[in-house]
Amino acid sequence: MAKKIIFLLSSIFSILLFSYDKDYILERVEKNLSVKNVIYRASMKIEDDENTRDMELLLYIKDEKNVYVEVISSSDGNRSRFLKKDNSMWLYLTSAGRSVLIKGHMLKEGFMGSSLSYEDISENRRLRDVYDINVIEDEKYYILEMKAKVEDAPYKFKKSYIRKDIFLPYKEEIYSSSNRLLKEFYIEDYEKIKDVYFPKKVVMKDLLQKKNITTVEYKEINLKDKLSDNYFTKTYLER
Amino acid sequence: MIFWIKLAFKNIFRNKQRTFLTLLPIIFGVTLLIVMFSLLDGLNRDSIDNLINYESATLKIVSKNFSIYDKKIDINRVGFLVPDEITEFLKNSKMVESFTPEIIFTGNLSDGINRLPVIVKGIDFSSFKKTFKTLEKTYPKIDDFENGEILIGNDVLKYLEINYDSTFIIQSRTSGGTFDAFDVKLLGVISTGNPNIDRATTYVDIDQARNFLHIGRKVSNISIKLKKETSLYDFMKSFEKVLSKYPDLKLVTWEDFAVEIKAIDSAKRYSSSILIFVFLLIGGVGIANTILLSIYERYKEIGTMRAMGAPNNVILKMFLFEGATIGFLGSFIGMVLGGLISLYLYKIGLDFSSVIKDIDIGYPIKNIFRGSFDIISILKSGLFGTFVGIIASFYPARRAIKENIIRILK
Incomplete structure (x- = not known):
């Protein structure tokens, strides 16, 4: 009997100690997903059945409302620049020598032709504000099942597989309302810098096509104390 | 001489x-x-x-925001609820042969291997058949059109690697902008000889389009076919009184579409x-x-x-x-x-x-x-x-x- 009681108590204790409640998990994930004051140098590869495009990117991220991306070089000669300032997004077209505001249907287009839409980048809301989230757990991951609860949610239904060790996603699956898998995102590797985990390699697959893969590899990650506001201005974009 | x-x-x-x-x-x-x-x-x-036979009909009732030059079809901008008075007028008018609602949006058609940008039209089978000749040009001939089925232009088909009776995925955005998709089974192929239809248009049931877009009873337009002997201008004159009560709506005729x-x-x-x-x-x-x-x-x-x-x-x-x-x-x-x-x-x-x-x-x-x-x-x-x-x-x-x-x- 005593053994049974000890076993029961130790089970309750271990649940209390090692298992987290839904809000705690979401809080950690949302916190870890937001990176601040970082400069990346990355390469992006966009592959489909007919073409492969490579580009080198320079990214300045002050917070989720201040993002600047510049294409340093690309196999198709594209040297666009992109600025996200508050809730507005601007694309500077070097060929045209002017910047355009990304709005309406343009938000649904792929960022620099990739599987990632401008809308994916512009999303500032907390996951809990957009989705009804159910958390389930397996050996390796917390699986967040997210169902859109607002009319303008980016996706109808998605699943995020959160690594238990670092509270960051390993994989995200986008489903249709009829439960068909449409897109997959993998974050294959993370690098820890000053106690913050940064993704090293992200792979995005559009499953509506046989081969449509976007791979982003972060080659240099510089974590700064503070990034100057000058990078996040239209003047800098159009320089 | x-x-x-x-x-x-x-x-x-x-x-x-x-x-x-x-x-x-x-x-x-x-x-x-x-x-x-x-x-x-x-x-x-x-x-x-x-x-006239496949796209514009004789004329259409559209939202005042509609423009024939607007290539991006935003249902939030051009969608409207059809007033009962207009439906009654069209039903009772001796000049009208038939009329049909359409819901039009853009999306991607996928067979899981290829993805093609297409125009998706949500149609009501029986009234659409009376107003347009499109459904006379299907292979195989079809008698009905149900939720979950799709008709596609024959030129679209040549880019896809599927068999008859296969399932397609249509991916688009709902009226709220949410990325979503629905499955449809291929019912037949349309060959009209009109490149705008054959190269880029697909047809699904109007209720499926409404449910997907979350637009309630809204439509993109009401296409009207007039009786042969009826003058376009006589009809427009007779309709003027009813239409003037709805300043958010306007008429566009086939002549407007034929400008190009x-x-x-x-x-x-x-x-x-x-x-x-x-x-x-x-x-x-x-x-x-x-x-x-x-x-x-x-x-x-x-x-x-x-x-x-x-x-x-x-x-x-x-x-x-x-x-x-x-x-x-x-x-x-x-x-x-x-x-x-x-x-x-x-x-x-x-x-x-x-x-x-x-x-x-x-x-x-x-x-x-x-x-x-x-x-x-x-x-x-x-x-x-x-x-x-x-x-x-x-x-x-x-x-x-x-x-x-x-x-x-x-």
């Missing part, structure tokens, strides 16, 4: 080879004129038929006219040259006639009739040739499908170009050739009467 014609025939056939060579550019010019305008008339007619067709048609007519004018100018110069040579050859003859008291207008008339006869002969042969070719174009047409492929030629036609056969136009072209002959022979004939008689007879 008969005398002058007989004389002209006699004179122009004094030198058969020269006359034959003079006739050639006139024959060619008139044939080209008839064929070119037959083809342009036919293209114009078939384009408008294709537009008309612009391309007039540009092509203009450029063809220049080409034909050049040919007829060459023909006219040829006639002038032939008459001039004929005058030089018959200098003594003309001098004798004038010395014997033939008035100037007789000499003038003689050469003008010669020019007119060459013009008429060339035009007549051109009319016969052009008429025969036009008849062929009208009855059988030219199949350009292998040449056009996916090229946008501006007309909503992609396979067979048919001409028109209009006797009046053919006769007009013939008269034009004769007129060119008269004008071209005027200058040389004037020279014949201006020359000094004594110098001619020396």
Whole structure:
């Protein structure tokens, strides 16, 4: 009997100690997903059945409302620049020598032709504000099942597989309302810098096509104390 | 008159080879004129038929935000609820043959291997069938159209690797902007000959489109087919009173949709006219040259006639009739040739499908170009050739009467 009681108590204790409640998990994930004051140098590869495009990117991220991306070089000669300032997004077209505001249907287009839409980048809301989230757990991951609860949610239904060790996603699956898998995102590797985990390699697959893969590899990650506001201005974009 | 014609025939056939060579550019010019305008008339007619039968109907009720030039179809901007009063009016109007609601949005059609951008139209099978001819052009023939099924343009199919009865995925955004998709089973293929339909359009059930977009009872437009004998403007006038109560709605007619067709048609007519004018100018110069040579050859003859008291207008008339006869002969042969070719174009047409492929030629036609056969136009072209002959022979004939008689007879 005593053994049974000890076993029961130790089970309750271990649940209390090692298992987290839904809000705690979401809080950690949302916190870890937001990176601040970082400069990346990355390469992006966009592959489909007919073409492969490579580009080198320079990214300045002050917070989720201040993002600047510049294409340093690309196999198709594209040297666009992109600025996200508050809730507005601007694309500077070097060929045209002017910047355009990304709005309406343009938000649904792929960022620099990739599987990632401008809308994916512009999303500032907390996951809990957009989705009804159910958390389930397996050996390796917390699986967040997210169902859109607002009319303008980016996706109808998605699943995020959160690594238990670092509270960051390993994989995200986008489903249709009829439960068909449409897109997959993998974050294959993370690098820890000053106690913050940064993704090293992200792979995005559009499953509506046989081969449509976007791979982003972060080659240099510089974590700064503070990034100057000058990078996040239209003047800098159009320089 | 008969005398002058007989004389002209006699004179122009004094030198058969020269006359034959003079006739050639006139024959060619008139044939080209008839064929070119037959083809342009036919293209114009078939384009408008294709537009009305498969795209615009006779007219549409749309939101005031709708623009025919807007390529991105935003249901939030152009969607509207159809007022009951308008539905009742259309049902009771004696001028209306049928009307049907449409929901139009853009999306991607995928077979899991390829993804193609398409226009998705949500339709109500029975009323759509009465208003448009699209559903008469399906393979296999279909009697009904249900939720979960899709009809696609035959040119869309060639980019996809699927069999009949396969399942497709349509991916788009809901009215709220959410990325979503739905599965549909291929019911059939549509082949209308209208590239706008065959190359990029798919049809699903209207309720499926509504459910996917989350737009309730909203529609993109109401397409209206008027009875044959009804004038578009009579209907618009009768509808004006009802429509004026709904300032957010407006009417667009097939003529509004045909603006581009008309612009391309007039540009092509203009450029063809220049080409034909050049040919007829060459023909006219040829006639002038032939008459001039004929005058030089018959200098003594003309001098004798004038010395014997033939008035100037007789000499003038003689050469003008010669020019007119060459013009008429060339035009007549051109009319016969052009008429025969036009008849062929009208009855059988030219199949350009292998040449056009996916090229946008501006007309909503992609396979067979048919001409028109209009006797009046053919006769007009013939008269034009004769007129060119008269004008071209005027200058040389004037020279014949201006020359000094004594110098001619020396």
